[in-house]
Each structure stands twice: as C-alpha cells, then as structure tokens.
Amino acid sequence: MTGRLPPAKNTGKESPAPVSRYLVKSFGCQMNVYDSERMGDLLAEAGHVPAAGTDDADIVVLNTCHIRERATEKLFSDIGRLRQPRGAGDLRAPRAGGKRPVIVVAGCVAQAEGEEIAARAPDVDVIVGPLAYHRLPALIDAAKSGRAVDIDMPAVPKFAALPARRHQGASAFLTIQEGCDKFCTFCVVPYTRGAETSRPLADLVAEAEALVAAGAVEITLIGQNVNAWAHGGTGFADLLHRIAAVPGLKRLRYTTSHPRDMTDDLLAAHRDLAELMPYLHLPVQSGSPRLLKAMNRAHSRDSYLATLAKARAFRPDIALSGDFIVGFPGETDAEFADTLSLVREVGYAQAFSFKYSPRPGTPAATMPDQVPEAVKDERLAMLQAAITEGALAFNRASVGRTCEILLERPGRKPGQLIGKTPWLQSAIVNVEGARIGDLIPVTITAAGPNSVEAIPLARTRAAA
Ligand code: SAH
Ligand code: SF4
Ligand code: F3S
Numbered sequence: 001m002t003g004r005l006p007p008a009k010n011t012g013k014e015s016p017a018p019v020s021r022y023l024v025k026s027f028g029c030q031m032n033v034y035d036s037e038r039m040g041d042l043l044a045e046a047g048h049v050p051a052a053g054t055d056d057a058d059i060v061v062l063n064t065c066h067i068r069e070r071a072t073e074k075l076f077s078d079i080g081r082l083r084q085p086r087g088a089g090d091l092r093a094p095r096a097g098g099k100r101p102v103i104v105v106a107g108c109v110a111q112a113e114g115e116e117i118a119a120r121a122p123d124v125d126v127i128v129g130p131l132a133y134h135r136l137p138a139l140i141d142a143a144k145s146g147r148a149v150d151i152d153m154p155a156v157p158k159f160a161a162l163p164a165r166r167h168q169g170a171s172a173f174l175t176i177q178e179g180c181d182k183f184c185t186f187c188v189v190p191y192t193r194g195a196e197t198s199r200p201l202a203d204l205v206a207e208a209e210a211l212v213a214a215g216a217v218e219i220t221l222i223g224q225n226v227n228a229w230a231h232g233g234t235g236f237a238d239l240l241h242r243i244a245a246v247p248g249l250k251r252l253r254y255t256t257s258h259p260r261d262m263t264d265d266l267l268a269a270h271r272d273l274a275e276l277m278p279y280l281h282l283p284v285q286s287g288s289p290r291l292l293k294a295m296n297r298a299h300s301r302d303s304y305l306a307t308l309a310k311a312r313a314f315r316p317d318i319a320l321s322g323d324f325i326v327g328f329p330g331e332t333d334a335e336f337a338d339t340l341s342l343v344r345e346v347g348y349a350q351a352f353s354f355k356y357s358p359r360p361g362t363p364a365a366t367m368p369d370q371v372p373e374a375v376k377d378e379r380l381a382m383l384q385a386a387i388t389e390g391a392l393a394f395n396r397a398s399v400g401r402t403c404e405i406l407l408e409r410p411g412r413k414p415g416q417l418i419g420k421t422p423w424l425q426s427a428i429v430n431v432e433g434a435r436i437g438d439l440i441p442v443t444i445t446a447a448g449p450n451s452v453e454a455i456p457l458a459r460t461r462a463a464a
Contacts, residue, residue, distance in 0.1 A: 019047055019048060019049060020043075020048045020049075020058035020059050020102075021048065021049055021050065021051035021052075021056055021057050021058050021059070022040065022043045022048050022049070022050060022051055022057060022058070022059040022060075022061065023050070023051045023053065023054055023057035023059070023060050023061070024036040024037075024039050024040050024043075024061040024063060025054075025060070025061065025062055025063060026063045027062070027063060027064050027065045027071070027107065028063065028064065028065030028067070028107060028108065029065065029067070030173050030220070030222045030255065031130075031173075031175055031178070031193075031222055031223070031224065032063055032065055032107055032108070032130075033173060034173045034174075034175045034222060035063060035106070035107070035130055035133060035175075036061070036063045037165075037167060037173075038133070038162055038165075039061055039063070039106065039133055039136055040166070041162065041163050041164070041165060041166050042133070042134065042136050042137055042162065042163060043059065043136070043137065044163075044166060045137075045163040046137040054082070054101075057101050058101050058102060059101055059102045059104065059140060060082055060101045060102070060103055060104065061104040061106050061136075062075060062078055062079070062103070062104065062105050062106065062107075063106045063107040064105060064106065064107035064108060064109035064110060065107060065108055065109070066107075066108035066109045066111070066112045066113075066188050066192055066359070067108070067187075067188060067189070067357075067359075068354065068357035068359075069357040069358070069359070071109050072109055072113055072116070075105065075109055075117070076120060076121060079103060079105070079121045079123060079124060082100060082101060082103055082123075083100050083103070083123040100123070102125045102126070102140060102143065103123055103124050103125050103126075104124075104125065104126040104127075104128065104136070104139075104140065105117055105121075105124050105126070105127050105128075106126075106127075106128045106129075106130070106133055106136075107129075107130055108129075108130060108188065108189075108192035108193070110127050110128060110129050110130075110151060111129035111130055111131075111151050111191075111192040111193075112188060112191060112192050112361075114127045114129070114149060114151040118147065118149060122147075124147065125140070125143040125147055125148070126139045126140055126143050126147070126148050126149075127147070127148075127149045127150070127151065128149075128150050128151070129150065129151035129152065129153070129192075130178075130192065130193055131152070131153045131154060131158060131178070131193070131194055132150040132151065132152050132153075132154060132158065133158065134158035134159075134161035134162055135150055135161075153194045157197065157199070159175075159199055159203065160203075164210065165207065165210055165211065165214070166214075167211055167214055167216065168214060168215060169215065169216065169437065170215060170216060170217050170218060170406060170407075170408075170436070170437035170438075171216065171217070171218040171219075171220070171251075171406065171408070172211045172216040172218070172219050172220070173219075173220050173222050174204065174207055174208060174211065174219050174220070174221050174222065175199070175222050175223060176198065176199055176204050176221045176222065176223050176226065176229050176239065177196065177197070177198045177199065177223030177224070177225065177226055177228060177229040178193055178194070178196070178197055178223060178224065179193045179194045179195045179196045179197055179224060180193060180195075180196060180224045180225055181195055181196045181225075181228075182225065182258060182260070182296070182298060183296060184285070184295050184296050184297055185294065185295055185296045185362060185363040185364040185367075186295060186325060186328060186356060186357075186359065186362055186364040187359070187362060188359045188361070188362060189224050191361060191362075193224055196224075196225060196228055198228075198229045198230055198231045199231070200231050200232070201231055201232065201234050201239060201242065204221075204239065204243065205242060205243065205246065208243050208246045208249065209246055212246055212247070212248040212249050213248075215437070216249070217248070217249065217250040217251060217406065217437070217439060218249075218250065218251035218252070218253065218406055219243065219249060219251070219252055219253070220252075220253040220254065220255060221239075221240075221243065221252070221253070221254040221255075222254070222255055222256075223256070224256065225256070225257070225258045225261060226254045226255060226256060226257055227254070227257040227258060227261040227262060227263075227266055228258060228261045235263070235265070236254075236261070236263075236266055237263060237265035237266045237268070237269050238265075240252065240254070240266070240269045240273060240276060241269065241272075241273065244273045244274075244275040244276060249275060250275065250439060251275060251277055251406065251422075251439075252273070252275045252276050252277065253276075253277050253279060253424075255281045256281055256283060256323075257280070257281065257282050257283075258283075258298075259282055259283075259284065259297075259298075259299040259303070259304050259307055260298045260299055262282065262307045262311075264310070267307075267310050267311050267314045267315075268314055270311065270314050270315035270318060271314040271315055277422045277423075277424070278315050278317050278318045278319060278422050278423060279318065279319045279321065279349075279422070279423055279424045280308075280311055280318055280319070280320055280321065281321040281322070281323075282304070282307070282308070282320065282321070282322055283322050283323035283324075284297075284299075284301075284304050284322050284323070284324065284342065285297060285323060285324060285325050285328075286324065286325065286328065286331075286335070286338070286339050287301055287338035287339035287340070287341060287342030287343070288301070288331070288335035288336075288338040288339060289301050289302075289338075290335060291328055291330070291331060291335055291338075294328065294329075294330065294364075294367075295325075295328060295364070296363075301338070301342065305342075305345070305346070308320060308346060317423070319349035319350070319394065319423035319424060319425075320346055320347070320348050320349055321348055321349060321350040321351055321352075321424075322346070322348055322351045322352070323351070323352045323353070323354070324339060324343075324351060324352070324353040324354070324383060325353075325354055325355075325356050326339070326353065326354070326355055326356065326376055326379040326380050326383055327355050327356040327371035327375060327376030327379060327380075328356045328364065328371070329356070329364055329367035329368065329369050329370050329371065330367065330368070330369040330371075331356075331371055331379075336379050336382075336383075339383065340382065340383065340386050343383065343386045343387060343390060344386060344390070346390075347390050347393065347394065348387060348390045348391070348394070349390070349391060349394040349395075349423055349424070349425070350387075350391055350394075350424065351387045351390070351391075353380060353383045353384055353387060354380075355373075355376040355377070355380050356371065356376065358370065388449045391449050391450070392447065392448070392449040394423075395425060395447035395448065395449065395451075395452050396447045398421070398423065398425065398444050398447065398452060399444050399445060399446060399447050399452070400443070400444065401443070401444050402441065402442070402443050402444075402457060403421050403422055403423075403441070403442065403444070404421075404422070404439045404440065404441050404442070405419030405420060405421050405427045405429065405439070405440060405442050405454060406419050406420050406437075406438075406439050407419040407429075407434060407435065407436050407437060407438050407439075407440065408420060408436060409436065410436075411428050411429075415430050415431075415432070416428055416429070416430055417429055417430075417431060417434065417436070418451075419440070419442075419454075421444070421452070421454075425444075425451065425452050426450065426451040426452070427442065427444065427451065427452050427453070427454040428451055428452070428453050428454070429442055429453070429454045429455065429456065430455070431456045434456075440456060440457075441456070441457035441458075442454035442455060442456055442457055443455055443457060
C-alpha cells in the first residue's frame with residue numbers, strides 16, 4: 001500500500017528543513033514502546049527535537065494498539081482534540097497561533113484500520129504501520145502535499161534502515177523478533193504485525209553492546225513470540241547465552257514467550273546464566289482444556305503445567321507470570337472454574353487478566369455463545385482476586401530474602417526510591433546516596449500484593 005505516497009514537490013531550490021518539535025505517544029505493548037523510541041530516534045536523526053508536551057509539539061505521533069476494543073474510538077477522540085486551535089495544556093489544548101501539529105497515526109490500529117482512519121479523520125497527515133515506520137521522516141515530508149499512507153508489510157526488514165539508538169537509561173528494551181504465526185482465534189497480532197521474523201544475531205549483539213555502552217545494565221529482549229527467535233541455525237537459548245556475555249550487562253530478561261516454544265535448553269538457561277533473571281512470563285489464557293483448543297493455543301493445560309514444573313526444576317526460585325482471558329465465547333462456569341483452579345495450582349507471582357474483546361476479522365469474533373458483559377465482569381473480578389491472593393503469598397514468601405534491586409523511579413515519600421527485584425517485584429526502599437539506575441543490595445522486609453519493602457543491605461549488617 002505504498003502507492004499512495006504523493007510525489008515529492010520540486011520547488012527548484014533547496015532550503016534547510018525547519019526544525020520541528022516531536023512527541024511520540026505509546027498506547028501498546030513493550031514492542032509498541034520500543035517502536036515509539038525508534039520513531040523518536042528517526043525524527044531526531046532527521047534534525048528534529050523532542051517537545052516538552054503535546055502543547056508545544058509540531059509533530060504528534062499516536063502509536064496505537066489494536067489488541068482490545070475501543071482503541072479506535074479513543075484514537076478518533078484524541079485526533080479530534082489535536083486538531084482544535086489551542087491555548088495551554090494537554091491534548092485538548094491547541095498551540096498559540098492556532099496552528100495544529102502534523103498528526104501521525106502509527107501502530108497496530110493504523111495497520112488494521114488505515115482505510116477507516118483515512119476516511120474518518122481528514123486531518124490525519126500520516127498513517128504508518130508497525131512494519132513501515134522506518135519511512136516516517138519521508139512520509140512526514142510527503143504529507144506537506146497531501147496525506148501519506150504506508151501500511152505496507154515490506155519484505156526488507158525495517159531494522160536495517162533504522163539509525164543508531166539514542167536510548168539513555170539503565171533498563172532498555174530490544175526487539176529481537178516480530179510477528180506471529182500462531183493465529184490464536186481471539187488475537188489480531190498476526191494480522192497487524194505479519195509473519196514471525198527474527199533479526200540477525202550480529203545485529204542484536206551490536207545493539208545490546210551499544211545499549212550497554214550508553215549506560216544500560218538491564219536489557220529485556222522483546223517479541224510477540226520472543227522465544228520463537230531463530231536465525232541462521234541459532235536458537236533463542238543460544239542468543240540468551242550470547243547477549244548475557246556482553247561485558248557490562250548485569251540483567252537479562254525476555255518477554256513474551258509462547259508455551260509451545262519453551263524448549264529445554266531455554267529453561268536450562270535459567271539455571272546456567274547468572275544474568276538471566278528468575279522470572280518467566282508465560283501466557284496461558286485459560287485453564288480449560290476445551291477452551292485452549294477453541295483458542296487454538298497449541299498447548300494444553302497439562303503441557304503448560306509440565307513446562308512450569310520444568311522451569312521450577314531448573315530454577316527453583318523462578319517467579320511465574322501469565323496472561324488470562326475471561327469470557328471467551330462459550331466459556332461456561334465450570335470452564336471458568338478451571339482457570340481459577342489453574343491460578344491456584346501454579347501460584348503466580350503476578351498475572352494479567354483481560355475480558356475477552358471480539359476483534360473484527362478474527363475467528364472467535366463470530367463464534368456462537370458470546371458471553372454477556374456482566375458475566376465477564378464478574379469472572380474478571382473473581383480471577384483478579386485469586387491473582388492478588390497469589391501475588392501476596394509470593395511477596396510474603398520473599399520477606400527475608402537478600403537480593404539486588406535496580407532503582408527505577410522516586411517513591412511517593414521523600415527519600416524513597418522504587419526498584420525492581422530479580423523477581424520483578426517493585427521494591428520500595430529508603431536509601432541515601434543512591435541514584436536511579438543503580439543496582440543496590442537489599443533485604444526484603446515486608447510485603448503487600450503489589451510491592452515489597454526493602455532496606456539496604458549495609459543497614460541490615462549494621463543493625464545485626
Ligand atoms: N504473544 C503473546 C500475547 C500477546 S497479546 C502470547 O501468545 O502469549 C497480549 C495479551 O493480550 C494476550 O496474552 C491475551 O491475554 C490478551 N489478548 C489478546 N487478544 C485479546 C482479545 N481479543 N481480548 C482480550 N484479551 C486479548
Ligand atoms: Fe496473539 Fe496467539 Fe500470536 Fe500471542 S501467540 S500474539 S496471543 S496469535
Ligand atoms: Fe497492541 Fe500491536 Fe502490541 S495490537 S499489544 S501494540 S503488537
């Protein structure tokens with residue numbers, strides 16, 4: 001769908017492109033966040049500078065997510081606000097002078113509903129899909145003479161066309177794999193992100209080294225099916241070994257894994273690599289054997305439980321996490337009870353749960369016996385109560401543990417900082433002389449359902 005790019009205007013003279021201030025807003029998953037950062041890199045490379053907020057931005061990129069309903073309606077209301085003449089404030093507030101920013105709609109809604117956006121929102125200047133955004137600066141240029149649309153799924157990977165990363169910060173995402181071939185019956189990702197493709201090993205090692213050189217001590221490898229990564233005969237477990245060996249890298253994580261691709265050598269890496277954090281996010285979606293089939297999940301309840309048991313055998317302290325959908329078409333009370341029993345059986349440290357949201361074009365959207373909203377609400381509340389109970393038990397069991405935390409942000413009270421434990425718990429700590437980005441040793445002293453409290457190890461020793 002690249003054919004709609006208007007030809008570049010020939011003005012007869014070259015004038016330097018004006019500097020614009022840009023803002024990229026992320027609405028989606030970690031890959032969407034990575035893409036936002038990379039679009040920022042592209043705009044910076046083109047000579048633009050980050051805006052302080054929507055208010056002073058000349059270019060606003062809305063990087064959308066299509067995974068659940070209502071994203072599109074929300075998008076149209078955001079666009080509506082951006083096009084008003086404005087005073088001060090956020091999306092509602094147009095800039096002095098009444099000039100509206102260049103509006104770019106990127107991401108998975110752009111991919112899935114590019115045509116609808118073009119028809120409904122004439123003020124959108126650029127529509128660009130998640131596989132084509134390396135062309136963003138050219139599209140913005142082209143939009144000067146009419147809307148530019150690129151929702152192509154190009155054969156040439158975008159990654160090779162992206163500039164060097166400008167990431168700053170102790171923790172960084174690194175997209176290693178994109179797309180999905182699994183076609184779960186509820187999910188839009190195979191349609192918005194295309195087929196599974198893996199980036200070459202050498203490129204990933206180079207990007208990881210560059211991130212560490214820029215100050216990252218933690219890297220999270222990301223992909224829709226991160227553990228399906230394979231390139232030139234190398235598999236995901238080998239990649240983990242290779243990235244873990246990057247000098248200066250202290251922590252390695254990955255997400256999101258598919259149960260079908262959890263190989264033994266990957267699970268063994270949790271035993272063998274000190275840098276690989278003891279945390280496994282492994283979405284299951286349902287505890288009901290029948291629903292797992294209807295979802296086309298390619299794993300059973302039993303095979304999923306067997307994988308988790310193996311993970312625990314390799315790394316006994318591993319924290320487990322998952323994703324759940326309640327109210328998939330045809331889900332009975334007994335089948336939902338299977339999900340609750342699975343949650344209790346596993347003892348997740350954390351989990352994400354969603355009400356089934358019918359997505360146009362996916363097989364489940366037209367399945368019979370759609371579950372009423374009120375039933376979904378009730379089931380979601382019950383599931384979340386079970387998940388919270390499990391998280392509290394996990395956090396309580398970690399009281400007394402000594403570990404390092406990576407400081408991420410200030411806490412609510414003065415002197416407080418919040419960091420992440422190896423098990424991805426948020427740990428609140430009072431510490432002097434430490435900064436965001438530091439890894440500090442602590443002892444966990446108290447636990448709630450969403451966080452733990454910790455004290456710096458030096459103080460524990462002093463008290464002893
Ligand atoms: N590739 C990952 C999941 C990516 S989408 C995997 O297979 O596990 C992230 C999560 O969104 C999914 O795990 C699922 O729980 C949820 N999700 C996806 N489609 C959904 C839908 N139509 N309705 C509700 N939740 C959905
Ligand atoms: Fe969606 Fe299933 Fe692919 Fe995950 S594995 S991205 S849930 S289709
Ligand atoms: Fe959303 Fe696209 Fe990610 S639909 S979850 S932004 S892959």
